[in-house]
Amino acid sequence: xxxxCGRSFPAQGRKTYCDDACRQRGFRLRQRPPDEIQLGLATxxxxxxxxxxxxxxxxxxxxxxxxxxxxVFMRRLGPGEPCPHCEEAVAxxxxxxxxxxxxxxxxxxxxxxxxxxxTSSQSTMTT
Numbered sequence: 017x018x019x020x021c022g023r024s025f026p027a028q029g030r031k032t033y034c035d036d037a038c039r040q041r042g043f044r045l046r047q048r049p050p051d052e053i054q055l056g057l058a059t060x061x062x063x064x065x066x067x068x069x070x071x072x073x074x075x076x077x078x079x080x081x082x083x084x085x086x087x088v089f090m091r092r093l094g095p096g097e098p099c100p101h102c103e104e105a106v107a108x109x110x111x112x113x114x115x116x117x118x119x120x121x122x123x124x125x126x127x128x129x130x131x132x133x134x135t136s137s138q139s140t141m142t143t
Contacts, residue, residue, distance in 0.1 A: 018032070018033050018034040018038050019032050019033060019038075019042055020033055020034075020038035020039070020041045020045075021034065021041075044060065045060075048060055049092070061095050063079050063081075064078065065078070065079070065095055065096070065097070066078070066079060066092060066093075066094065066095060066096070067092075067093040067095070067096035067105045067106070067107040068080060068081055068090035068091065069091050069093050070085070070086055070088065070090045070091075071088065071091055072088055073085055073086055076093070076104065077090065077105060078096070078097070078098065078105050093107040093109060093110075094107050094108060094109045095107065095108050096108050096110075
């Protein structure tokens with residue numbers, strides 16, 4: 017049975033795919049980019065949904081792997097889309113990092129704000 021499409025085919029040695037197309041599909045599924053795996057996507061995203069950033073001028077493009085201005089190949093940032101407000105290319109990883117940063121920022125304690133009554137009453141008793 018083919019591991020990519022599920023069709024049955026005659027067994028020949030260690031062959032696990034029925035034809036070259038299924039073998040290529042199996043390779044692509046095994047070699048998926050880590051940013052797509054972390055997001056839990058079942059299938060590979062099209063190139064038009066991937067954000068790329070130029071290492072030289074730091075401009076971002078959607079689905080374009082080579083910078084028009086510098087002529088160098090860009091770095092893959094991961095899945096993303098244009099911002100609905102400013103039309104700038106925004107990667108999903110940027111949004112996740114921003115949310116995690118706001119969640120992990122420590123809040124000031126009551127004692128640091130001067131609102132803890134137990135420490136203020138002890139300090140007045142000792143004086």
